[in-house]
Amino acid sequence: MDMTIAGDTGLLDVLQHEVAVFARRAEQTRLGGVGQVRNSMDRAAYLLLNRLDLEGPMGVKALAASMGIDSSTVTRQVAPLVDTGLVKRTSHPEDGRAVVLQLSPRGLSRLGEVRCSRRQLVAELTTDWTPEERQAFCTLLTRFNVALSARQNTQGVPASEARPES
Template identity: 85%
Template structure:
């Protein structure tokens, strides 16, 4: 496998890593929360958890953690305020009463759609001068980039991964 840092496009890779760092900082500063009153009204962890429950349906903590690539204790900690505020319902598993199933509540679904709508407005505003093909290309490349990051994080022993190294 070729080491991309020596291929001759190190200037391009320097620019890429810098732009990714700037993007991460700005995304965190603004939370890319949307526009209007909904702006910055839902943190990243809550949005991702609610979105996953909406897309995949009710599931247990372990399944939710696995689908998001994070630790079960992290999901438990992040979902607690969502349950407290009525955005997520915690129920007993139908086949194993000891197990907990998390489900998006009607209130959570409405709140998630409100935030999604606001964020769609922001994305439209930020890319207003882009051609449709540019939006599509950016989305395709960003999805591919995020997929590569997720795959790398799944490797045992990768710093920042919540998966313990293989012994």
């Protein structure tokens, strides 16, 4: 079903093209930041560490549900983070068979470095923007991401194909 509104076709063509260009450039640079930290953490690791920081320790299933991906994907993506000491696996206090994932002090420090580097990159890219323009872009990009996520959820996109959210 074509939901294009008459007269909007040209604008929607430009928008879809710019979203495609953004996705390609973001993946090429990984919006990694600047300085020594640039590109030093892949997207999946960043999003997992960020989620654990924001929501606290949780099990694999809860983390997967929170990010809109399946448990096997989380397990696979968390393994190198545990191996490098960025995430700790501990037993659940009430059910020793269950595993709880939490950000290690090293993981928190590393996440802070990456956030700072990425923040600096975004500041550089938007240096000539007003605070209102930055806020408007953030609001619209968040709204766009929420709409994409909702569409994935209603269309039954397999979790393994869905991209992790922030």
